[in-house]
């Protein structure tokens with residue numbers, strides 16, 4: 001598919017900031033189970049072998065060898081691919097990508113529950129609803145982001161609003177001046193599994209080390225003319241101090 | 249991938265039905281080109297078409313069990329421009345319709361000559377419908393195979409061998425059946441069918457061995473590193489994000505134990521190929537249809553296991569994200 005889209009809405013997730021608190025997971029389920037995409041059913045929720053649907057999962061990975069390890073929290077939801085392999089395979093056209101904003105959605109009234117689209121997603125982003133017999137997935141909160149009844153600042157996906165760390169950005173990646181495009185460009189944003197050329201719209205910002213280098217001469221006062229620690233002698237009232245601040 | 253029995257029965261039964269259709273048409277063609285002097289009785293084709301229709305019909309019925317909303321199945325022809333599944337949904341009733349037409353014109357004995365070739369051979373209506381049906385049957389094999397072969401990141405499936413093997417195994421199954429049937433009906437095409445069944449079963453074995461070998465040396469293109477985009481040699485999952493069950497854990501992993509898989513592979517190599525080849529050699533030597541009937545039953549059981557393994561062998565890259573509960 002070489003369709004062009006008016007916009008491409010997407011999430012940019014900063015792996016350097018995410019603390020793995022799962023707030024985006026629960027807020028997603030809470031919003032969507034009661035909204036347009038809901039209910040997000042659970043099987044045996046209070047019993048042995050519970051199972052259920054989530055549009056967003058936060059996973060944890062570890063790199064390195066103990067004790068030199070690094071923990072990476074990794075939120076994963078549908079990436080709203082620009083060339084989504086899940087869409088053309090759907091025999092009923094229940095799966096589609098919106099022209100106006102590039103969101104990939106499932107029409108629950110057309111879906112026959114063949115699960116073929118889930119096979120075609122390399123990321124495992126689609127989850128089948130056994131009780132309703134239709135395929136479900138992240139909608140990028142399509143029922144929130146255009147809701148004129150909400151204050152402007154709240155017209156964002158539930159996960160973005162819930163993230164306490166500010167690890168989730170939301171915007172139009174086809175606009176080079178958007179917050180998300182700048183983050184991708186300037187912070188080294190990347191895509192998952194680029195080898196399958198699905199061109200995921202959601203991007204991830206890499207882990208990066210922020211180190212503070214302290215040189216030895218910064219540990220002793222450089223502006224110490226007497227080479228002596230302790231309270232400085234009071235300068236003359238009229239004299240300028242070394243740092244242009246009077247010590248009075 | 250988790251093997252779904254609805255799909256296993258769908259593909260093996262329609263495969264046998266298409267193979268049987270191809271065999272009937274091939275048999276008629278064999279007479280038309282003058283390779284056998286004896287004309288096959290018309291009811292051979294009528295009953296044969298009916299049997300093939302049953303195979304396809306039961307296969308189609310079984311496919312409905314795969315759908316959560318079978319009452320909406322009519323929608324599934326919508327995406328024929330892009331989806332091989334949609335194309336299969338169209339090709340299957342087409343083959344079934346042509347089968348009815350093929351059996352029907354034989355039954356009615358309706359053989360108007362449509363055209364005459366330079367060598368004075370005629371193309372009559374039953375043969376013409378047969379050609380169309382054979383074409384549709386092959387088209388259906390391609391559609392079914394491509395449903396799997398077009399999934400480029402399921403590397404075990406993404407190969408022309410997938411289409412070839414679906415075609416060869418289905419045709420073999422149909423030809424083994426038709427030989428037993430030809431024996432019962434005392435058909436003059438018996439030797440032709442016996443040879444066809446043997447050749448197709450041996451070819452199917454070679455095709456399957458080729459795909460087994462290919463899968464063995466296949467290098468996965470995706471890794472945990474590319475899955476989460478962290479280029480570290482020593483990377484592992486600590487938590488998939490939940491301890492409960494999910495669709496991702498059910499649909500993309502097979503339920504077999506690691507020890508079961510080689511056993512099943514050995515089983516189907518014997519049941520679907522080696523044993524039928526032996527039985528057919530004996531049956532052909534002693535001109536006994538019962539050996540072919542037995543070969544068909546054993547081969548069908550083997551093909552069910554083969555199809556189960558076809559799913560179990562396929563490793564979906566999404567599994568990289570679902571390795572550990574905590």
Ligand code: SF4
Pocket residue numbers: 077078079080081084085086087104120121122123124125126137198200
């Ligand atoms: S992440 Fe998967 S479900 Fe989402 S658009 Fe891409 S291929 Fe489709």
Ligand code: SF4
Pocket residue numbers: 089090091092093094095106110111112113114115116117118134135
């Ligand atoms: S499960 Fe539904 S959305 Fe997915 S391919 Fe089948 S019909 Fe389309």
Ligand code: SF4
Pocket residue numbers: 017018019020021022023024025058073075159162163164165166167168
């Ligand atoms: S809410 Fe934010 S910090 Fe918490 S897991 Fe989700 S992305 Fe990470």
